[in-house]
Amino acid sequence: MAPAISADSQNVTDFVVKKGNGIKGLAESGLQSVPKQYIQPLEEQMDMQNIVTHEFIPVIDMSKGDDLKLICDAAEKWGFFQVINHGVPIEVLENVKVATNSFFGLPAEEKLKYTKENSVTNNVRYGTSFVPEAETSLEWKDYLSLFYTSEKEASAFWPKECKEQALEYMKRSELLITRILEALMKGLNVTNIDAPTSTMLMGSKRINLNYYPKCPNPELTVGVGRHSDISTITVLLQDDIGGLYVRGIDGKGWIHVPPITGSLVINVGDALQIISNGRYKSIEHRVAANGSTNRISVPIFVNPRPKDSIGPLPELLEMGEKPIYKQVLYSDYAKHFFNKAHDGKKTIDFANI
Numbered sequence: 001m002a003p004a005i006s007a008d009s010q011n012v013t014d015f016v017v018k019k020g021n022g023i024k025g026l027a028e029s030g031l032q033s034v035p036k037q038y039i040q041p042l043e044e045q046m047d048m049q050n051i052v053t054h055e056f057i058p059v060i061d062m063s064k065g066d067d068l069k070l071i072c073d074a075a076e077k078w079g080f081f082q083v084i085n086h087g088v089p090i091e092v093l094e095n096v097k098v099a100t101n102s103f104f105g106l107p108a109e110e111k112l113k114y115t116k117e118n119s120v121t122n123n124v125r126y127g128t129s130f131v132p133e134a135e136t137s138l139e140w141k142d143y144l145s146l147f148y149t150s151e152k153e154a155s156a157f158w159p160k161e162c163k164e165q166a167l168e169y170m171k172r173s174e175l176l177i178t179r180i181l182e183a184l185m186k187g188l189n190v191t192n193i194d195a196p197t198s199t200m201l202m203g204s205k206r207i208n209l210n211y212y213p214k215c216p217n218p219e220l221t222v223g224v225g226r227h228s229d230i231s232t233i234t235v236l237l238q239d240d241i242g243g244l245y246v247r248g249i250d251g252k253g254w255i256h257v258p259p260i261t262g263s264l265v266i267n268v269g270d271a272l273q274i275i276s277n278g279r280y281k282s283i284e285h286r287v288a289a290n291g292s293t294n295r296i297s298v299p300i301f302v303n304p305r306p307k308d309s310i311g312p313l314p315e316l317l318e319m320g321e322k323p324i325y326k327q328v329l330y331s332d333y334a335k336h337f338f339n340k341a342h343d344g345k346k347t348i349d350f351a352n353i
């Protein structure tokens with residue numbers, strides 16, 4: 001197919017960002033090479049020499065009864081693990097993947113209704129890259145981001161192509177989320193999770209549907225740049241394509257997170273690193289672009305509420321730990337994150353004492 005647009009920079013940004021076509025629209029226009037605003041600086045391009053092949057992210061079987069220690073160890077050492085036999089039905093996971101493809105399959109003029117400029121609510125947002133206004137190089141990714149406030153609000157405002165499936169995935173993963181967070185608290189000797197602690201750990205949720213179209217020069221760009229999540233934990237559903245890489249434990253190299261059918265990837269976010277006073281670590285990760293096929297992923301970010309103040313748990317300080325993070329209002333922390341391009345682990349400096 002002939003390219004629908006000329007390669008000049010302004011035209012590309014207009015077509016992708018402003019007109020709602022997304023990078024999916026551009027990729028499907030028959031383009032032969034990535035436009036220059038998608039070329040990452042050399043040091044951010046994926047260097048395959050830097051892939052660690054002798055270390056693996058733990059895979060934890062949640063049906064065996066020995067998961068508590070394994071979860072705490074993995075969260076401390078790796079900040080990332082996969083869970084299997086986790087209780088979220090496979091059909092629920094399959095349905096949300098189908099729904100993701102349905103949403104991104106909509107014509108641009110339909111998706112345009114959900115952009116930051118047009119969306120009738122701040123809680124539903126369709127976009128591309130992370131923060132195009134703040135980034136020097138763009139990411140090869142489109143997303144729909146849904147902040148959950150209530151079933152009623154979701155019913156009224158979430159796109160019908162994915163509303164039910166996304167809600168079902170969130171609902172059916174609640175038990176898993178509670179189990180993991182309870183295990184992590186036990187690992188800190190916090191056995192009584194009172195109401196304020198519970199809200200700080202899981203008072204709000206955001207679900208993102210991510211779409212990474214096939215890319216003509218995957219080595220020059222990225223799907224998502226290096227970042228850590230700002231959640232307490234993230235539950236990530238990925239399809240069978242692969243491309244998610246996690247920083248190795250010595251801070252060097254990148255470890256692939258291989259797709260395992262039916263599994264979910266769990267990672268620690270900055271909020272839990274802060275709450276646990278540095279015991280559990282949020283780990284840098286990134287997504288490579290793919291030269292042969294489209295990829296989707298669906299993270300559920302489990303968070304404090306925007307209005308919560310977060311800081312090291314009082315129980316830890318009572319046990320004699322010195323706080324390494326100060327109290328911060330979570331919405332201030334989130335705004336700090338959402339107002340800059342991805343910059344690895346730097347977001348957490350915002351909470352340093």
Ligand SMILES: CC(C)(COP(=O)(O)OP(=O)(O)OC[C@H]1O[C@@H](n2cnc3c(N)ncnc32)[C@H](O)[C@@H]1OP(=O)(O)O)[C@@H](O)C(=O)NCCC(=O)NCCSC(=O)/C=C/c1ccc(O)cc1
Pocket residue numbers: 116122125130131145147204206208224227228229230231269301303304305306330331332334335338339
């Ligand atoms: C501060 C929030 C995010 C928005 O508050 P608001 O009062 O509605 O304020 P704004 O709508 O003005 O948004 C503040 C800024 O954040 C931006 N933003 C508002 N949601 C978004 C949005 N989903 N996307 C990317 N910019 C946004 C938004 O564009 C805006 O930028 P700017 O207009 O330039 O000031 C508020 O909803 C809040 O505190 N939410 C709870 C916290 C929350 O959502 N946590 C999410 C955890 S998400 C996570 O861990 C990782 C996410 C992630 C996502 C993509 C990645 O590539 C990698 C990771």
Ligand SMILES: O=C(O)CCC(=O)C(=O)O
Pocket residue numbers: 208210224229236238243244285286287296297299
């Ligand atoms: O697509 C993935 O595998 C991970 C995406 C991610 O890191 C995010 O959305 O925060």
Ligand SMILES: [Fe+2]
Pocket residue numbers: 227228229285
């Ligand atoms: Fe992430």
